[in-house]
Amino acid sequence: MTTWTDHVNKWKDCQRCPLGKQRDRICLARGTVPCDVLFVGEAPGLSEDTIGQPFVGPAGHCLNQIIERALPTGTTHALTNLVACFPREAKAEGVNEPERGEILECFPRLIEFVNIARPRLIVCVGSLATQYVSHRDTVLCVDIVHPAAILRMPLAQRQMAVQKCIVQIRNAVEDVVQSGITEFKEWGTEYASSKTTRDRIRVTYDTADIQF
Secondary structure (H helix, E strand, O other): OOHHHHHHHHOOOOOOOOOHHHHOOOOOOOOOOOOOEEEEEEOOOOOHHHHHHOOOOHHHHHHHHHHHHOOOOOOEEEEEEEEOOOOOOHHHHOOOOOHHHHHHHHHHHHHHHHHHHHOOEEEEEEHHHHHHOOOOOOEEEEEEEOOOOOHHHHHHHHHHHHHHHHHHHHHHHHHHHOOOOOOOOOOOOOOOOOOOHHHHOOOOOOOOOOOO
16 A cells, blocks of 8 residues: 555656646645545645645635534544646646646546545535546545635625535535445546536535534
């Protein structure tokens, strides 16, 4: 089994795609592994590229607040992205997403990390992560709006969006607990597909009975 140290040593100097030459520091993951919940986002931003960890900028602070309110005490979690390098050139051109080829080149790294993390729940952070990550019959998957998108919303809408994310994660965690499934099934390449549609893997929850 690949360890976290093995994972870092294998990928820290990765040059599989053009993003390897655009980054300052690779952003593999942060958090606790193995973990109960794994958050998968899209790509590192400028703050992440500077520090070398995912979700440490403004969007990361927003996500941290969501996580603190959504996860029960004692629930372990980790965070990573579809790609581990800052898409500097795309960002300079106003494009907020890495290219498909870059994502696919980084998939072996993502799959390896999922197998290290062995989560019981995967939270796809943003529509791009939802598009590329499928739960199939292995890990329950829920998607939430990306916190960067929340921060771009009018102030009056932000709190509602944050609350919705909290509810989605809370309910998904409850579903995992109620399912009684504790054994992780290791991912192979068949468990991640760019052809998976958002509607097929979206998990919808009734929020009527949730109290804040």
